[in-house]
Amino acid sequence: MAEPIIRADKLTKYYGRARGVIELDLEVQPGEVFGFLGPNGAGKTTTIRTLLDFIRPTAGRATIFGLDAHRDSLAIRRRIGYLPGELTLYESLSGRELLSYFAHLRGMLRDGRGEVLAERLDCDLGREIRTLSHGNRQKLGLIQALMADPELAILDEPTLGLDPLVQLEFFKIVDEIRAAGRTVFVSSHNLPEVERICDRVGIIREGRLLAVETVAGLKERALRRLELRFAEPVPVDLLAGVPGVRDLVVDGANLTCVVVGPVDPVLRTALRHEIEDVISHEPGLEEVFMAFYGGQAVGEAPDAA
Amino acid sequence: MLRSVFTKVIHDQWRILIAWAVFAGLWPALYIALYPSIGAVEEMQSLLDSMPPAIRQLFASSDLDISTPEGYLNIEMFSFVAPLLVMAYTVIAGGGATAGEEDKGTLDLLLANPIRRWRVLAEKSLAFLLGTAVIGLGMWLGLAAGALGAGVEVNLGLVGQAIVSALLLGLAFGSFAMAIGALTGQRWLAAGLALATSVAAFFLNGLGSLVDWLDAWRPVSPFYHYIANDPLVHGLDPVHAGVLVAGTLAWFAVAVVAFERRDLRR
Numbered sequence: 096m097a098e099p100i101i102r103a104d105k106l107t108k109y110y111g112r113a114r115g116v117i118e119l120d121l122e123v124q125p126g127e128v129f130g131f132l133g134p135n136g137a138g139k140t141t142t143i144r145t146l147l148d149f150i151r152p153t154a155g156r157a158t159i160f161g162l163d164a165h166r167d168s169l170a171i172r173r174r175i176g177y178l179p180g181e182l183t184l185y186e187s188l189s190g191r192e193l194l195s196y197f198a199h200l201r202g203m204l205r206d207g208r209g210e211v212l213a214e215r216l217d218c219d220l221g222r223e224i225r226t227l228s229h230g231n232r233q234k235l236g237l238i239q240a241l242m243a244d245p246e247l248a249i250l251d252e253p254t255l256g257l258d259p260l261v262q263l264e265f266f267k268i269v270d271e272i273r274a275a276g277r278t279v280f281v282s283s284h285n286l287p288e289v290e291r292i293c294d295r296v297g298i299i300r301e302g303r304l305l306a307v308e309t310v311a312g313l314k315e316r317a318l319r320r321l322e323l324r325f326a327e328p329v330p331v332d333l334l335a336g337v338p339g340v341r342d343l344v345v346d347g348a349n350l351t352c353v354v355v356g357p358v359d360p361v362l363r364t365a366l367r368h369e370i371e372d373v374i375s376h377e378p379g380l381e382e383v384f385m386a387f388y389g390g391q392a393v394g395e396a397p398d399a400a
Numbered sequence: 401m402l403r404s405v406f407t408k409v410i411h412d413q414w415r416i417l418i419a420w421a422v423f424a425g426l427w428p429a430l431y432i433a434l435y436p437s438i439g440a441v442e443e444m445q446s447l448l449d450s451m452p453p454a455i456r457q458l459f460a461s462s463d464l465d466i467s468t469p470e471g472y473l474n475i476e477m478f479s480f481v482a483p484l485l486v487m488a489y490t491v492i493a494g495g496g497a498t499a500g501e502e503d504k505g506t507l508d509l510l511l512a513n514p515i516r517r518w519r520v521l522a523e524k525s526l527a528f529l530l531g532t533a534v535i536g537l538g539m540w541l542g543l544a545a546g547a548l549g550a551g552v553e554v555n556l557g558l559v560g561q562a563i564v565s566a567l568l569l570g571l572a573f574g575s576f577a578m579a580i581g582a583l584t585g586q587r588w589l590a591a592g593l594a595l596a597t598s599v600a601a602f603f604l605n606g607l608g609s610l611v612d613w614l615d616a617w618r619p620v621s622p623f624y625h626y627i628a629n630d631p632l633v634h635g636l637d638p639v640h641a642g643v644l645v646a647g648t649l650a651w652f653a654v655a656v657v658a659f660e661r662r663d664l665r666r
Contacts, residue, residue: 110663140666149508150663169514177512181666183505187412188402196402200513239509 098161100125100247100278101146105155108141115141117302118155123280128273130293130310131282132383138302139282140180143251147177159247173201176240180251180282182232190220190227190235197239209242215264229256237265247278254288266292286383290314298383315356317383320376323350326369337364405510405520409527413493421535424485425542431476432546432554435469448475469547469554470632473562478632480602482539482566483623487598490532490574495591497524497655499581502665511664518656521582525652528574536567562632568644569626573598575651582659598622622647 101123108115116138123129131139144150146157148168157164159171185193194209213220218234227235233256240248254262269292272279283289289296290310298305308316325348334340339355348371354361358375401411438444445466465471498520501507511517540556540563547554577594581587601621605628608618618624625640 144508144664144666147508147512149511149666169516172512173514175512177508179505179508179512179666181505182509184509185506192402196408197513199403200405200510200515202514236509240512 097125099123101129101157101159101280102161103142103146103155103157106142106145106152106157107154108138108145108150109153114138114302115150115153116145116299119299119302119304121297121304121307123278125278126273126276127294128269128279128281128292130289130296131280131299132284132286132289132296133282133299134284137299139299140251141302142299143180143249143280143282146249147172147175174245175247175249176243176245177248178236178240178250178253180255182236184224184232184235186225187223189223190218190238193224193235194220194239194242198242201243203243208244209238212238212241212268215268216261217264230258230261233257234261241268241272244275245277247280248272249280251282252284253281254283254285262288286317313383317356319354319358319382321352321354321358321361322372322374322376323365323370324348324372325350325365326371329368333368334361334364337361405515405523406527409524410530413527413531417489417531417534420485420489421538422542423538424535425538425540425545427481427485427542428473428477428539429542429546429549432469432473432543432552433550435472435552436550438466438472469552470558473543473554473559474630474632477543478562478566478627482563483569483598483602483626485539486532486535486566486570487573487595489535490528490570491577491591491594491598493528493531494574494576494578495581495589495594496587497521497528497578497581498659499585499587499590502581502585503587505666507664508666517659521578521652521655521659525575525578529571532567532571532574536563539563539566558632558635561636565626565631565636565641565644568641568648569622572622572644572647572651575648575655579651579655579658582655583662585662585665619643 099122101121103119103121106119106121107117119138119142121142131142133139141150145152146159146164148165148171151165160174162171164171185196188196190213195205198205198209210220212218213234216234216237218231218238220235222231224232224235233253237250237253240250254265257265269279269281273294279292281289281293290313293310295307295309296313297307328347329345329350331345333345333350334343334352337360339357340361341353341355343352344350350365352361362373402408448466466475496503498507498517501510510520540560543554543559543563544556546552547556573594576597577590579590580593581590584590601623604614605618605621605623608614608621608624618628622644625643629637629640631637
């Protein structure tokens, strides 16, 4: 296998006695879109800021492109684009001025890629940043991270504040980056988003990496709450015996259950009766954790896998 | 305009800087223009002579003597107004150099670009140096215009040297503020601490000449090196100026080392 783009080796960061991340082992391969999934405060941003050398690990180390994240930070930063979480921009600049400033700092050729991205994301570069909404600021953050066509894009909560249409355009852009063979590292606390754009997902919780899964694997193990409303009452045992069905409740024409893995067999069975409505709840993060660590209560996450 | 960290500072500051330089010029222009019309020079002199020596030492480098324009300027301008005009800029700019961006949250974004941390400090320092020079130039132009307009005879070369001494003093405290900002990431702590230190240094120098045991400590105060030699009368002393320059560079070095090693806040 080729040299990983990102490799974390027992990466550990404490702030004083407060936990950041603990013995994180991670490999991100060239050309993949890797999702870093976990609730707020799990240690995603800490990991990312260590990769960029803003903070230094307490123990362990990280390499990017095979280069040391601290010692070779300058060489690394020439080749990556970065969107910070909780983005703050220079209020008094216009979008165009901000992009021009960073393009100069990068020694970049002005190839108009920034403008193209701005057009696609529907971002007005002429306005002063202080007048922009949160969503428009986030777009600028994305544009400056991606305008240099970096070998690796590190995006901390990229879709925060983006409206759904812009999100879709962003997903397309990520698909194109992947198709071009570039690597993307995305942090998120939003499972559907990660499922939509990522190839593999690392699940982090309370500073520890619980598992790394392919998105397909994640879906297989994910829990999904399903509500079906039928035209008329259905037998109580309608879904009994269908694989993956749990917590089945049938109340006249209403049925609710939890499905582990694919919903296809469930729906096929249910379709023997006329269905009026289907409500599928996207599994939340907690449900994913439950799927991985069935009976364990919150706060009792096992040691890093 | 936005081609580097250096030009970004100029882009951000030039308006306020020009305004401040004009203000810093108007002040001495007004004072020097009023000098000929202070009719009762002798009465005022006797009032000054009757002041307790502690007060007199605080507000003048040499003897309190308003019978000459130099003595008058020392009292009204160079004892503390000129340092204050310079330090108001250097300390706030220096304290905010990196800590300002860290406070606001833009530092992560800036440093994600391929630029070394020390270089951010160096480019900002050069821009502040330019800004400080602009303020000095404003002061000198204002004072020269006021003196020429009112027909007061002062040696403008020596005035320039006294202003340079004030600029060096301001740079020393600005550099100190920058170091505190680089160490802590807190801009107002940095600026506040630097201003508080400058007040202490001002009194150390002023009172040190009166209190025996304190006298030996005067060279610790940057104000001593700024004015003890009375640059308005004797010109800039290379040793005293050198001490201020050395102090500025030393604090810059502290800022670089601290900033390179520290975990940045977000």
